[in-house]
Amino acid sequence: MLEHKSLREKVVLITGGTSGIGRATAMAMGGAGAKVVFSGRRDPEGEETAALVRDTGAECKFVRSDVSSEADVKALVQTTIATYGKLDCAFNNAGIDPPVKPLHEQSLEDFDKVMAINVRGLFLCMKYEIQQMLTQGAGAIVNTSSIGGLIGFPGISPYHASKHAVMGLTRSAALDYAKQGIRINAVNPGMTDTEMLDRLDSGSxxxxxxxxxxxxxxxxxxxxxxxxxxxxxxxxxxxxxxxVDGGFTAH
Incomplete structure (x- = not known):
């Protein structure tokens, strides 16, 4: 956790904050001095994360939200503004993974579910976050992609398609709003010790x-x-x- 207060008094919104990278980031943001609003779809895990963030000395609020729902996303941003008065930074981290199987065995239902959260959800989050940041004249957004947004692995083609889409949305939106003081980047984790990686039990x-x-x-x-x-x-x-991949993509 950062000891210096690099985000002192900043207001940060995090989606997918109830576990894994999202939870760790909520704690790190709190440790860096930010006020944290985070969302997820599971209340018990949300309350656990909130307690961990408050242990850093930070203010925080958990909002139950489904990023594939436009109404939920709009309400999430509105709640952030109503609670803390502004939105300085956003970490769009909510995401899911499909079953591990080759493309011809993937179902349309699983493909659509991945796209609804990983791509549609990201689009909706950026749309409403950027609307608010434009009124403030500044902001920073980070989207969770993956090394799977840069390269491929067998068995999870819908996931890779979604994470390549994250990179496309990130780069294009960054160009749309650079002159308005809004920075938009992506973090691309490699194999990270989370529940999601545990579910991807394919050796490859x-x-x-x-x-x-x-x-x-x-x-x-x-x-x-x-x-x-x-x-x-x-x-x-x-x-x-x-x-951030331990050197994997340096090959």
Whole structure:
């Protein structure tokens, strides 16, 4: 956790904040001095995360929300403004993964479900976050892509399609709003020790043999990258993927 207060008095909105990278980032943002609003679809995990964020000394609020619902996303941003008066940073992290199987065995239902959360949800979040940030004249957004948004693995083609789409949305939106003071970047984690990676039990997905550091990343390590991209230390960075993968894609 960052000891310096690089986001002191900033208001940060995090989606998918009830576990994994989202939870770790909510804690890191609190430790960096931010006021945190985070969302998710599970109340018990949301309350657990809220307690952990408050343990850092930060103010926080949990909002139950489904990012595939436009009404939910609009209400989430409105709640953030009603609670803390502004929106300085957003971490669009909500995402799901499909079953591990080759493309011809993937169902249309699973494909649509992944796209609804990972792509439609991201679009909706950016739409309403940016509307607010335009009224303020500044803001920073970080989207969770993946090394799967830059390369491919067998068995999870819908997931890779969605994460490549995240990169397209990130780069294009960054160009739309650079002159308005809104920075938009992506964080691209490699194999990170989370529940999602545990579900992807295919050897081709979890194989650490080609990771130069020889280990999985930790959610807290990804969180620090997100804090950096939201901070003024990254003030000249926009439209970029920040790859945090232990050297995997350096091959």
């Amino acid at each position: 997905v979890n194989d650490l043999s080609e990771v130069p550091m020889g280990r999985k990343g930790q959610a807290a390590e990804i969180a620090q990258a997100v804090v950096f991209l939201c901070s003024d230390a990254a003030s000249y960075i926009t439209g970029q993927p920040l790859v």
